[in-house]
Amino acid sequence: MALKFLNTLSRSVEEFVPLDPSSNAVKMYCCGPTVYDFGHIGNFRTFVFADLVRRYLQFRGYAVTHVMNITDVEDKIIRRVRETGLGLREYVSQFENAFLEDLKTLGCVLPHHLPRATEFIPEMIQMIDALMKRGIAYQAADGSVYFSIEKYQGCGCRYGQLVNLNFDQMRAGERVASDEYSKDALADFALWKARVPDDGDVFWASPWGEGRPGWHIECSAMSMKLLGPSFDLHLGGEDLAFPHHEDEIAQSEGATGKPFVKYWLHGAHLLVEGKKMSKSLGNFFTLRDLTGKGYGGREIRYLLISAHYRETFNFTLEGLEGARTAIGRLDECLAKLREIAGATKAPADKKLIHDFTTALDEDFNVASAWGTVFEWVREMNRLIAASGNYIPNPAANPADGVFASNRLDAEKAASALAAWEQLDSVLGLGRKGEAEAPPEIQALLEERQAARKAKDFKRSDAVRDELKVKGWLIEDTAKGPRLKQA
Numbered sequence: 293m294a295l296k297f298l299n300t301l302s303r304s305v306e307e308f309v310p311l312d313p314s315s316n317a318v319k320m321y322c323c324g325p326t327v328y329d330f331g332h333i334g335n336f337r338t339f340v341f342a343d344l345v346r347r348y349l350q351f352r353g354y355a356v357t358h359v360m361n362i363t364d365v366e367d368k369i370i371r372r373v374r375e376t377g378l379g380l381r382e383y384v385s386q387f388e389n390a391f392l393e394d395l396k397t398l399g400c401v402l403p404h405h406l407p408r409a410t411e412f413i414p415e416m417i418q419m420i421d422a423l424m425k426r427g428i429a430y431q432a433a434d435g436s437v438y439f440s441i442e443k444y445q446g447c448g449c450r451y452g453q454l455v456n457l458n459f460d461q462m463r464a465g466e467r468v469a470s471d472e473y474s475k476d477a478l479a480d481f482a483l484w485k486a487r488v489p490d491d492g493d494v495f496w497a498s499p500w501g502e503g504r505p506g507w508h509i510e511c512s513a514m515s516m517k518l519l520g521p522s523f524d525l526h527l528g529g530e531d532l533a534f535p536h537h538e539d540e541i542a543q544s545e546g547a548t549g550k551p552f553v554k555y556w557l558h559g560a561h562l563l564v565e566g567k568k569m570s571k572s573l574g575n576f577f578t579l580r581d582l583t584g585k586g587y588g589g590r591e592i593r594y595l596l597i598s599a600h601y602r603e604t605f606n607f608t609l610e611g612l613e614g615a616r617t618a619i620g621r622l623d624e625c626l627a628k629l630r631e632i633a634g635a636t637k638a639p640a641d642k643k644l645i646h647d648f649t650t651a652l653d654e655d656f657n658v659a660s661a662w663g664t665v666f667e668w669v670r671e672m673n674r675l676i677a678a679s680g681n682y683i684p685n686p687a688a689n690p691a692d693g694v695f696a697s698n699r700l701d702a703e704k705a706a707s708a709l710a711a712w713e714q715l716d717s718v719l720g721l722g723r724k725g726e727a728e729a730p731p732e733i734q735a736l737l738e739e740r741q742a743a744r745k746a747k748d749f750k751r752s753d754a755v756r757d758e759l760k761v762k763g764w765l766i767e768d769t770a771k772g773p774r775l776k777q778a
């Protein structure tokens with residue numbers, strides 16, 4: 293059995309073989325957030341998928357190095373910094389911290405490296421310099437440095453590896469300065485943007501004058517600095533394939549002359565309530581909007597990884613209710629298994645692990661993997677129900693011996709649990725009650741404590757009821773109050 297998935301670069305399903313087949317090391321990079329606001333669930337679909345891929349590679353025995361960048365300088369950020377009058381770091385750090393908290397809420401394992409773009413400016417300058425020396429980049433009259441697609445192609449390199457581009461529509465000498473542009477605007481893109489008054493204090497010195505890096509060069513410089521000029525796997529949302537990822541390939545291969553990435557994985561879009569997410573339609577949700585409605589990280593994570601990553605997924609509040617029911621069934625079954633297993637330890641049930649692995653080996657088919665999990669839950673529940681309190685006595689009744697083999701004894705329960713632990717190292721649901729309460733729920737708990745202290749019991753009861761509606765119970769313990777998921 294081998295892991296296979298669709299490599300966007302070759303547009304075909306390929307067996308995964310690390311760049312260095314003699315080692316089990318895998319280097320992967322996922323484009324991280326642009327920290328200009330709170331992350332929405334469309335963003336988190338990609339990050340949870342990256343977490344699943346990393347966890348699954350580890351489950352398959354690979355030693356993964358996982359890098360996710362933090363884009364902390366870019367067009368949208370500069371605009372917000374200008375509007376708010378805050379300093380760059382001051383502005384972005386609130387959203388950077390929120391992003392890391394959100395990853396935790398969703399049960400994601402933190403990437404090994406979370407490089408900030410602003411801390412890799414010398415590496416970016418070095419790369420642009422290499423592109424200048426190879427004649428692939430040029431400084432335009434506006435002082436900015438651009439990547440020349442024509443010169444790049446002239447070196448025998450291919451622009452348009454991830455997407456098919458129509459070069460007939462390309463007009464000679466056309467340039468684009470903004471970080472995001474459409475496929476129709478196929479043009480030379482900015483590597484280094486000359487300082488303009490709107491940039492305020494956000495600028496660095498460079499051989500081409502004061503300015504700031506373009507967004508695309510950031511990922512190339514950070515990924516290659518931390519993972520080397522060629523690495524195994526690059527992930528991102530499909531909306532980043534062009535121009536961002538295409539430009540990453542062009543800059544990197546243009547600068548080093550080496551193949552940049554062996555496998556590319558792109559996750560599909562997310563619809564919310566059947567439509568593209570938009571603030572005007574009222575279907576735009578940050579993760580915090582959802583936890584504020586009382587949904588937990590486990591439920592949201594489950595829903596985000598319930599469908600195949602290449603399918604456009606329709607995220608709905610009804611789906612979250614369904615996730616709550618599904619996780620409830622799973623938790624209930626696990627609780628019973630723990631009760632039956634007691635302190636007994638046993639080797640993991642091989643069949644469950646085999647079926648789960650077979651599902652995920654096929655292009656990370658997580659929908660099929662969940663199918664395996666819930667089939668197993670049904671089977672376990674059937675065995676638990678059949679066992680009841682009946683104690684077989686084969687000595688008195690030989691038929692009881694046959695019956696006993698169908699019973700779920702402590703050893704079988706322990707074996708099932710050991711297998712589940714391995715599955716959950718990939719699925720990342722953790723145990724019920726383990727999930728930490730999100731900040732707004734914590735804030736309600738603090739409000740309740742303050743009300744109690746002020747002897748405003750009407751208010752404290754009202755907050756307790758509000759928490760209950762949001763799915764959290766307060767447990768008063770000797771160490772003070774504790775939140776528990778209902």
Ligand SMILES: [Zn+2]
Nearest residue numbers: 323324511536
């Ligand atoms: Zn990127």
